[in-house]
Amino acid sequence: MEPATASPDDDRGRGVLIVRNAASGSAVIRLDPASTFAERLPAAQLRELRDGEDLEDVVAQAMAADDPPTVLGVYGGDGSVSRMAHLARRYHLPLLAMPGGTFNHFVRALGVESVDAAIDAYESGSTMDVGVADAAADDDAPLTVLNVVSVGAYPELIEERERRNSLGRWLGGVAATAIALRRAEPLTIVRSGHRARVWSVFVSVGRNDPDRVATMQRQEADAGVLDVRIHHARGSKVRALASLAFGKRTAAVMRALRLFPRDTDIERLVVGELDLGVRPEPGHPAVFVHDGELEQRDAAGFRLRCVARPDAVRVFAPAGVH
Template sequence: MSSHSGAPTRSRSSARRSPAWRTARRLARLALACTLGAVAALVAASGPGGLFVLVVGLAGAVGTAAGTWWVLSHRGLVRAAGVMLAVVAPVAVLVLYARADVWPAALAAILLWGAAVLSARAALYRLRRPGGMRAVACAPPRQPVLIMNPKSGGGKVGRFGLVGKAEALGARVVLLDTSTSVDVAAIARRAVAEGADLLGVAGGDGTQALVAEVAAEHGLPFLVVSAGTRNHFAMDLGLDREDPARCLDALTDGEELRVDLGTVGGLTFVNTASFGVYAEIVQRPEYRDAKAGSALDALPDLLLGYAGRPLDAQSDGARLEAQQALLISNNPYAAPGPMAAGGRRPRLDLGVLGVVGIRVGNAAQAAELALRGTRATGLQVLTAHRITIGPDSGSIPVAVDGEALSLPAPVTCGIRPGALRVRVPRHRPGPPVVRPPMDWHAVVTLAFTQSRSGPGTRG
């Protein structure tokens, strides 16, 4: 197991003299003051009333988490009961607060606790703010070739006039024939053989990964046009996801980023390779047309072990056993957890994989996961340069950048640091602003650290 700070470490003395560190310490102290204020609000509710607010609120959270677990892991009457519990639990909390006349204390405690969390996150962000990816100036390409999927993102290629705009900027456009199976990598290699000095894609993340592999293989710059549905890769590159045409500015006024590529069983991915529950679901033929319905139908069997199989994995220095789901990402997500792939990666050049393993077997563990987040026993979060997923024979379903595949077991995932030259517009929205995971121990340490001692700061 390894970790990567994503930025050089300053000397302790200079870090503590910096305005950012002093601001972070003030915010940490504000967070603790708000926390004490929340406790005081509960105590002010005549003793037992304050305890009532705390116990009822906690019970409501546990009930909601347990109900959600029953919805996901069962069918029939148990699922119906789960829906009812997930809805009734928070409503019951509000009703009990109203009947016990503890609304003022409850509201004050909630507001103060919210302020404490916001202040703590702001302190950690200033203390651990990651440096951005380094961009270098570059000359415009002479023979750029862009591969466009006209159906991607619900027809964004046509809706934003991407073909005409790209050709007006000097690019040759290859429009994919979506009525038949197309070998996108072969098209990219043919373009290279014909003299292309830049390869680009207007399409989904899966198509981008195929062309990115060819670009990396030949050392050519790669251009991403955010014409997919979710555009996770484009978002983490800091591109404009609302107007894909702005990505084409990189053809005439661009700069380059060096980013990593993930590998899974010899294949390239730009975002994630998923194993276990999610990978099993996307294999189903009905998933493409009814994602939510097919997932809800499949989850009970997968979560309770009636179908699929738990996964064992061995990373650089850690072993993960009997995982229901494994998410391997090209660089770690800022807020790792069950929904990590819906989050953001502040950097794509750290040279490590993000690894999230999930094992939840009952309602109690689901409630713990909801309450404790990354500290829950059912969640494993780490980074690695290489991870191998068992068993030792047969095949394993894998979802690679959302595409359903089956690979020979065991499957090894790795990272290719700085393998891809990505051409981006010089003027772009920029990478997402992400907050570090909550760490109250670090907040307390920072709040009571004097300028002559304490932890260093990442710049």
């Protein structure tokens, strides 16, 4: 993506840094947004995130310049947006988030359906303060979570899929699902001194659909709580994998086939914070996923702490979003 060249008398987008993650959205066909940026934000600073390049370093370099950005923009998927939101919090700057990934759960919850819609909000100065979650493993610094953090069956499925990237997204996903179904084992969590054997735990930012287990699609914009779904290990491996259906239609099919977990197997909590000890079975990875990003731990188990942070980041969004 070539940087746009602004004419001296056209300062639209001046002060905006836009970082594009070209690796996002590989599963869908999208038009290159470069022409839109050049036409509507000609004075913005555009950066392509290259292989091996770290978003934090790119932003730090821009912030150290003589004319640091006053808005941090990102074109990418949920993982890229969550990392930029983390940096927006650090530098106390508003976030211009544009859908450039496969699912774009966060921006869709804000009513941002396209790059043009995001730029419309920016041009009109329409912003809102949105809630996030801080998620920290052991003594690590907290990560900013926009949608959900999860342990159990879903992170293991993602870990298997990443091992098989060479097969392509579709074939790799099929292979990973087959292997995960064969190898699936409950893990042990410890909460408030009580142990439980579970298939998975999903910690959603904001209240979510009560009929879902895998709450990967954020439902609220101005979230101030965590909506926790604990799938207790009382059913089969098939039910454990079926619980990962996060679309309404897919979940409805699973229910009709009686493959979905029973309501009595799902524990729901709406809390301000959650503290879990996570202990996978021997031979299983100590991993968790946040906003589609896999985090691996070296130890056999870890402590995961999630805290709701209301009004944590200011984001450009259409007026009237709740």
